[in-house]
Amino acid sequence: MTILVTGATGNIGRKVVDHLLARGASGIRALTVDPAKAALPSEVEAVKGYLRKLDTLPSALEGVSSMYLAPTPDTVEEVVALARKAGVEHIVDLSGEPESWWGTCSTAVERSGVDWTHLWPGDFMENSLMWADQIRRTGTVREPYPGSASTPIAMDDIAAVAAAALLDDTHRGEAYLLTGPEILTRTDLVAHIGAALGREIEFVRSTPDETVRALTPTMGDNARWYVENVLTYFEAGAPAPNTLVEGITGRPATRFADWARAHAHEFA
Ligand SMILES: NC(=O)c1ccc[n+]([C@@H]2O[C@H](COP(=O)([O-])OP(=O)(O)OC[C@H]3O[C@@H](n4cnc5c(N)ncnc54)[C@H](OP(=O)(O)O)[C@@H]3O)[C@@H](O)[C@H]2O)c1
Structure with missing residues (x-):
């Protein structure tokens, strides 16, 4: 096989x-x-x-x-x-x-x-790395919708589910809506990254155009698409967290605070 x-x-x-x-x-x-x-x-x-x-x-x-x-x-x-x-x-x-x-x-x-x-x-925890450049340069994150939320999942958890599914026939025919373990607003994410770095990162409410400018060094031409489609999508509400990751892999889903600590060097 x-x-x-x-x-x-x-x-x-x-x-x-x-x-x-x-x-x-x-x-x-x-x-x-x-x-x-x-x-x-x-x-x-x-x-x-x-x-x-x-x-x-x-x-x-x-x-x-x-x-x-x-x-x-x-x-x-x-x-x-x-x-x-x-x-x-x-x-x-x-x-x-x-x-x-x-x-x-x-x-x-x-x-x-x-x-x-x-x-x-849904949203990947790794997507927050798009803020790394502005955090390093300005100590701030610029976005339009501080209270919009997602249920971010770590890529490693998605991979762990994939491996489990590849090795177990009982997953055939299943569509898994994978989520992380908690709903987090944009300001929650920024606060966790700040805690991981040991300093406060300010969330600055900005217009969509200012946000595109802040993200362009990292995302290039995708910045406008991201601001106009993904960030407005988060405004519609986050999916409720589910327990699929733990149920399928046997280990709890990664929490964003732990992910941020493990990836702090990428924001520093
Ligand atoms: N719900 C969601 O948000 C959702 C759902 C589905 C997918 N996604 C997308 O899936 C992506 C996650 O997958 P991933 O980051 O693991 O990357 P990927 O797209 O699964 O794989 C990228 C790999 O493809 C290979 N590759 C070969 N030629 C390439 C080329 N010209 N351009 C790009 N890649 C090339 C490279 O591997 P080799 O060098 O080894 O060939 C590269 O590492 C996310 O970025 C996300 O956008 C998101």
């Missing part, structure tokens, strides 16, 4: 590899554009390829029974067709509800005829 992890040096894919190994899995194959640079653990078979280079996939998929599918909506139809042709039996996909931004991926996976487990996370 071979398990293929795609986007294997990505933020989540790399952690999926680690969680599979921690669970004692063998036969892990990692898809990466440059196996020499990937620095994957020696037990892992690194194969050259990318989900947007379809001709690299048939050999990577040979003998694969299950796969972690990183999100590449533009080629997902072709990717899942190749997976089915190669005999893949189970796809664990990072995606979103059918009507959402990432819905293309879950819809294509369901249409493929291969068994699936959907991972539908």
Whole structure:
């Protein structure tokens, strides 16, 4: 049995590899554009390829029974067709509800005829790293909606769920709306980062245009999209925290305060 992890040096894919190994899995194959640079653990078979280079996939998929599918909506139809042709039996996909931004991926996976487990996370704790530049330069965070909230989840928890799902058939046919353990406003997040750094970070209420300017050094052209779509989406209310991460992985979901302490060096 071979398990293929795609986007294997990505933020989540790399952690999926680690969680599979921690669970004692063998036969892990990692898809990466440059196996020499990937620095994957020696037990892992690194194969050259990318989900947007379809001709690299048939050999990577040979003998694969299950796969972690990183999100590449533009080629997902072709990717899942190749997976089915190669005999893949189970796809664990990072995606979103059918009507959402990432819905293309879950819809294509369901249409493929291969068994699936959907991972539908909300806001990532790692998204707060977009503030690192302004925290370093100005000691402030500029955003328009201090009280808007999300239920952020750590990427490591998503990867831990993915690994558990890849190794356990009981997760087939499940769509998991993954959340972190608590609802946090934008000011709560900033306060936790300040506590982790040991100094106060001021939240400065700014206009959408000022916010775009503050985020552009980190996010480039995506800053306006983020401010106009994601931040306004948070205004609609946060999903209630659920216990899926703990139920599936057997360990409690990461709290943002702990995540911030572990990542404080990235804001300092
Ligand atoms: N609800 C949500 O918020 C939600 C849902 C679904 C998805 N997402 C998105 O999923 C992402 C999380 O996945 P991830 O950060 O682990 O990254 P990813 O998109 O899963 O994987 C990125 C990996 O793809 C490979 N790659 C090869 N060529 C590339 C290229 N030209 N450009 C970019 N990547 C290339 C790289 O690995 P190799 O070098 O090893 O090939 C890279 O590390 C988030 O950034 C988020 O935007 C979010």
